[in-house]
Amino acid sequence: MSPVRILALIGLAILIALPAITPTYFLHLLIQILLWSFIYTAWALMGRFGFVSFGHGAFMGVGAYVPALLWSYYGLTPWIGIPLGVFLSALLAFVIGYPCFRLRVVGHYFALVTLALSQVVLLSLTAARDITGGSLGFTPKAAGHSWYALQFPEKSYFYGIALLLWLVGLYVWQRIDRGINREALAAISED
Amino acid sequence: MDIYLLEAIINGLLLGGVLALLALGLNLIFGVIDVVWIAYADIVMCGMYVIYFLYAQYGVPLPLACLIAIAAMAAFGVMVHLLIIAPVLNSPPLNQLLATGGLLFFLQSFATLLFGTEFRNIGVRLPILEIATIYVSFARLIAFGLGLVGAVALYFFLKRTYIGTAIRAIAQDRDIVGLMGVDQRRIYLVTSAIGGALAGLAACLLAMQYDVHPFIGNTFGPVIFMICVLGGLGNMIGGFIASFIISQIIAIGGYYSNSELSYVLAFTLFIVLMFVRPRGLFAR
Numbered sequence: 524m525s526p527v528r529i530l531a532l533i534g535l536a537i538l539i540a541l542p543a544i545t546p547t548y549f550l551h552l553l554i555q556i557l558l559w560s561f562i563y564t565a566w567a568l569m570g571r572f573g574f575v576s577f578g579h580g581a582f583m584g585v586g587a588y589v590p591a592l593l594w595s596y597y598g599l600t601p602w603i604g605i606p607l608g609v610f611l612s613a614l615l616a617f618v619i620g621y622p623c624f625r626l627r628v629v630g631h632y633f634a635l636v637t638l639a640l641s642q643v644v645l646l647s648l649t650a651a652r653d654i655t656g657g658s659l660g661f662t663p664k665a666a667g668h669s670w671y672a673l674q675f676p677e678k679s680y681f682y683g684i685a686l687l688l689w690l691v692g693l694y695v696w697q698r699i700d701r702g703i704n705r706e707a708l709a710a711i712s713e714d
Numbered sequence: 715m716d717i718y719l720l721e722a723i724i725n726g727l728l729l730g731g732v733l734a735l736l737a738l739g740l741n742l743i744f745g746v747i748d749v750v751w752i753a754y755a756d757i758v759m760c761g762m763y764v765i766y767f768l769y770a771q772y773g774v775p776l777p778l779a780c781l782i783a784i785a786a787m788a789a790f791g792v793m794v795h796l797l798i799i800a801p802v803l804n805s806p807p808l809n810q811l812l813a814t815g816g817l818l819f820f821l822q823s824f825a826t827l828l829f830g831t832e833f834r835n836i837g838v839r840l841p842i843l844e845i846a847t848i849y850v851s852f853a854r855l856i857a858f859g860l861g862l863v864g865a866v867a868l869y870f871f872l873k874r875t876y877i878g879t880a881i882r883a884i885a886q887d888r889d890i891v892g893l894m895g896v897d898q899r900r901i902y903l904v905t906s907a908i909g910g911a912l913a914g915l916a917a918c919l920l921a922m923q924y925d926v927h928p929f930i931g932n933t934f935g936p937v938i939f940m941i942c943v944l945g946g947l948g949n950m951i952g953g954f955i956a957s958f959i960i961s962q963i964i965a966i967g968g969y970y971s972n973s974e975l976s977y978v979l980a981f982t983l984f985i986v987l988m989f990v991r992p993r994g995l996f997a998r
């Protein structure tokens with residue numbers, strides 16, 4: 524085993540053991556760190572294309588509101604809601620990304636199109652304040668400890684989920700970045 | 715025609731004056747320095763706080779407070795250029811974008827830390843004019859008028875003075891201008907100062923209409939970028955026309971639905987227009 528791999532495994536072991544010893548608030552911070560790391564990983568993938576995206580907030584918003592609204596209003600389990608949210612935000616990304624790709628909207632212009640997209644999603648959610656709670660935010664209907672509703676009073680469950688998500692994100696990133704695609708991505712960013 | 719619709723159109727026109735001023739400042743900086751100041755609207759926010767504290771807290775007369783704010787923001791623009799833009803002038807556009815993006819978060823967080831998140835009003839109560847049963851806010855009328863004066867003054871400055879000519883020349887070809895004996899660094903500083911002063915003037919006009927809070931830049935920042943791009947980045951006259959188109963969409967959209975949805979309409983239209991005319995409506 525290479526030293527790098529051993530260090531990575533030690534780091535992973537520490538990350539897995541952390542919830543047992545940290546106070547709740549620090550656990551909350553750790554969850555935030557992992558989630559932002561995951562989002563950053565997704566964003567960095569765009570950077571490989573030489574694109575600056577301001578639209579990731581929009582995709583995150585869609586992904587967050589779809590399962591939360593479906594659960595609270597229709598009692599639909601997030602196990603279906605989350606894939607649906609992922610599908611819808613991917614669809615949104617396609618609807619915006621494909622014309623940008625076809626019509627060569629790149630550089631500053633791409634950044635500003637995605638900025639406009641994030642504003643559209645943000646303001647639409649704010650305008651629909653009867654349903655979404657507007658700028659005050661939306662709290663999903665409480666369900667206590669439930670795997671069905673993916674709600675847990677203990678933060679450590681969310682920590683586990685966030686850690687797993689981050690690792691999956693890193694794995695996908697590594698597969699794309701280290702694979703043959705890397706040269707292809709770099710080539711795309713060149714022209 | 716519906717009298718309220720007419721009122722919305724006139725208010726949109728008046729809003730367009732202030733937006734045009736901001737679009738001019740941003741366009742000038744982009745055209746000359748070739749850097750997008752993402753934090754431009756937050757410099758306006760700083761200017762509004764300067765006016766608020768000078769006028770509402772320390773009792774400085776409003777016109778004097780406005781002049782101080784304009785001067786302060788011009789100095790601030792120079793500082794932004796020296797501290798943030800100059801080091802990344804030859805970096806990739808992504809790094810420049812991130813540097814000014816960092817300034818945006820810095821200014822917003824710093825303002826929150828210093829002043830808290832409460833909405834502050836400078837407490838100027840200007841009368842509402844009634845012209846043939848149409849109500850027009852006097853503050854907006856002043857803002858529109860001063861916005862136009864600022865735009866015309868900038869136009870003559872760029873056309874008639876030596877520095878103005880140098881600024882226009884540098885926007886056309888930055889390499890040749892250096893060979894012609896123009897000091898680029900000095901032009902960049904002057905441009906940043908003018909950009910900052912325009913932000914300061916816009917801050918004076920906006921402080922009379924809106925409450926100041928640390929995140930006010932977020933409410934019109936994206937709109938200004940949209941206007942600049944629609945008009946063609948660096949194209950001042952295009953940006954001037956685009957600001958009235960966008961403000962009309964916002965005003966008329968707000969008349970038929972609510973203000974958030976009118977912005978949604980404007981942004982959606984922007985995205986569609988970007989696909990139809992990727993280099994702006996008035997691309998040369």
